[in-house]
Amino acid sequence: MSSSQRLPTILEKIHEQRLKDIEQAKSTPGTRPTDLETLLSLNVSPPQIALVPRLRQTPGRPALMAEVKRASPSKGDIAPNANAAQQALSYALAGASVISVLTEPKWFKGSLLDMRLARQAIDNLPNRPAILRKDFIVDEYQIQEARLFGADTVLLIVAMLPIPRLKLLYAYAKKLEMEPLVEVNNAEEMKSALDLGAKVIGVNNRNLHNFEVDMGTTTRLVDMVKDRDVILCALSGIQSNQDVQGYIQQGVSAVLVGESLMRAPDPGAFIRYLLDIPEPAPKDVLYKPLVKVSGVKTPEFAIAVAEAGADFVGIAFAPNSRGRVSLSEGAKIGGAIRQYRASAFQDSPTSEKASKDHPVNEPWFALHASRLSNSLSYGAPLLVGIFQGQSLDEILEAVSVAQLDLVQLQGSEPIQWAQHIPVPVIRAFHVRPDDGGSLYEVTRPGLHHFLLFDSVGKETVAWEAIKNVVEEGKVKGKGEKLPVILAGGLTTQNVSEIVRTAKPWAVDITEAIENDLENVKAFIKAAKAV
Numbered sequence: 034m035s036s037s038q039r040l041p042t043i044l045e046k047i048h049e050q051r052l053k054d055i056e057q058a059k060s061t062p063g064t065r066p067t068d069l070e071t072l073l074s075l076n077v078s079p080p081q082i083a084l085v086p087r088l089r090q091t092p093g094r095p096a097l098m099a100e101v102k103r104a105s106p107s108k109g110d111i112a113p114n115a116n117a118a119q120q121a122l123s124y125a126l127a128g129a130s131v132i133s134v135l136t137e138p139k140w141f142k143g144s145l146l147d148m149r150l151a152r153q154a155i156d157n158l159p160n161r162p163a164i165l166r167k168d169f170i171v172d173e174y175q176i177q178e179a180r181l182f183g184a185d186t187v188l189l190i191v192a193m194l195p196i197p198r199l200k201l202l203y204a205y206a207k208k209l210e211m212e213p214l215v216e217v218n219n220a221e222e223m224k225s226a227l228d229l230g231a232k233v234i235g236v237n238n239r240n241l242h243n244f245e246v247d248m249g250t251t252t253r254l255v256d257m258v259k260d261r262d263v264i265l266c267a268l269s270g271i272q273s274n275q276d277v278q279g280y281i282q283q284g285v286s287a288v289l290v291g292e293s294l295m296r297a298p299d300p301g302a303f304i305r306y307l308l309d310i311p312e313p314a315p316k317d318v319l320y321k322p323l324v325k326v327s328g329v330k331t332p333e334f335a336i337a338v339a340e341a342g343a344d345f346v347g348i349a350f351a352p353n354s355r356g357r358v359s360l361s362e363g364a365k366i367g368g369a370i371r372q373y374r375a376s377a378f379q380d381s382p383t384s385e386k387a388s389k390d391h392p393v394n395e396p397w398f399a400l401h402a403s404r405l406s407n408s409l410s411y412g413a414p415l416l417v418g419i420f421q422g423q424s425l426d427e428i429l430e431a432v433s434v435a436q437l438d439l440v441q442l443q444g445s446e447p448i449q450w451a452q453h454i455p456v457p458v459i460r461a462f463h464v465r466p467d468d469g470g471s472l473y474e475v476t477r478p479g480l481h482h483f484l485l486f487d488s489v490g491k492e493t494v495a496w497e498a499i500k501n502v503v504e505e506g507k508v509k510g511k512g513e514k515l516p517v518i519l520a521g522g523l524t525t526q527n528v529s530e531i532v533r534t535a536k537p538w539a540v541d542i543t544e545a546i547e548n549d550l551e552n553v554k555a556f557i558k559a560a561k562a563v
């Protein structure tokens with residue numbers, strides 16, 4: 034024990050239970066200490082990020098540690114039906130720097146699986162928050178579990194640990210490249226944390242003897258860390274923007290919020306309120322879709338299509354495609370597009386310097402759609418190679434020979450191939466009118482970058498069948514639907530109406546209309562006339 038005070042009863046009980054849990058896990062085949070050692074040496078633990086720089090990314094406002102907490106000893110059930118992955122994703126998209134996941138099952142109704150799923154839900158974000166295993170850590174074994182289940186850091190509670198044990202656990206966490214959050218509740222514990230060399234110290238406003246929350250607990254300890262290289266966090270009881278503002282004025286750098294976030298009907302909106310982050314502009318408005326013209330067979334026609342305002346030029350390498358091009362024809366079209374782009378780039382005003390800010394977190398498909406839309410600002414189209422039933426080697430050869438900007442896979446290829454192709458991938462799905470909810474796999478983030486919905490045969494794409502999937506792309510509190518490319522049966526006559534109802538990110542006209550440039554121009558005009 035670190036102080037002469039008796040451990041609070043609930044901590045004693047939790048401590049005792051956690052020791053039993055650890056013993057049981059250690060004696061279970063598959064999770065014995067030697068198993069965990071082997072798993073760590075195999076590098077199967079997900080890659081980690083460093084806590085301190087992640088917490089320092091938000092100059093001008095405190096970093097938020099947003100907690101997944103279904104229940105607690107002091108409050109009983111808080112949000113017993115909460116979904117850890119969904120909660121974590123909404124925290125991450127709203128600007129949390131850390132997702133704290135309570136993994137204690139008995140009093141907090143949490144688990145390591147919760148933490149793993151929370152991690153998976155945010156894994157494809159370009160600037161994901163760090164994952165904190167919030168538990169009662171008394172053994173190195175729990176730190177190993179934390180790493181294997183995707184944590185970037187762990188909590189060490191000074192009140193629970195004799196100083197020599199605290200030192201060993203702190204050193205072990207550092208050995209696994211985790212800077213722990215060290216929790217204190219009074220000046221004596223703060224001194225122990227500082228002596229330890231802790232870089233991230235959290236002051237718990239909750240008195241663990243009687244559960245009373247005194248928001249002044251953090252305030253009284255602020256001076257002890259002044260002028261030190263320590264990130265000070267206020268933990269517990271934070272419910273309002275005024276609470277956060279008060280701590281900022283006192284020099285607190287981070288706040289940890291559990292219960293009030295778990296009770297908020299819209300956690301994203303609540304985070305924006307807590308941190309004074311403005312509401313994002315709604316994106317679900319009518320905007321001009323991008324246009325992809327596919328089936329281009331010659332360099333001359335590719336340039337004419339580019340000049341007509343197409344955003345993508347599609348060339349088909351698929352053997353059974355009507356507009357099939359050979360590798361050498363593809364190379365000539367690729368060369369022409371590169372040349373066209375170089376002259377468009379020279380004519381355009383000097384580009385803005387790339388932003389040095391950290392990337393903003395957006396859902397996977399929205400992120401890639403907005404990045405690509407921004408990259409089109411030079412007015413030159415991107416070249417897409419379309420493949421069906423071909424080997425990965427054939428695809429890679431065509432990417433290199435024709436200098437493709439994107440690859441379109443027509444659907445029968447393994448979904449993981451996107452990981453092996455060095456340019457972004459559009460995945461096509463052929464939709465039958467009765468496909469309804471069977472399209473969930475297509476929206477899996479982290480593999481292909483863009484979704485193209487095509488019809489089966491010559492019909493117009495069955496928009497109604499995929500409407501729900503596209504609408505459900507909306508992430509709670511973010512209000513964005515899935516950006517999709519629509520193809521199949523689109524014509525100059527029907528495209529305006531489809532754009533108005535389906536609001537696709539892009540539309541595709543296939544077969545390049547037998548080199549009918551006037552039709553291509555009319556299609557582009559109709560698609561963009563919203």
Ligand SMILES: O=C(O)c1ccccc1NCC(=O)[C@H](O)[C@H](O)COP(=O)(O)O
Nearest residue numbers: 105106107108268269270271290291292
């Ligand atoms: O929350 C409890 O009742 C509790 C009881 C005993 C030990 C720990 C406990 N909570 C863990 C925490 O540190 C809080 O979950 C965390 O600081 C968030 O607090 P809040 O925002 O008040 O939910």
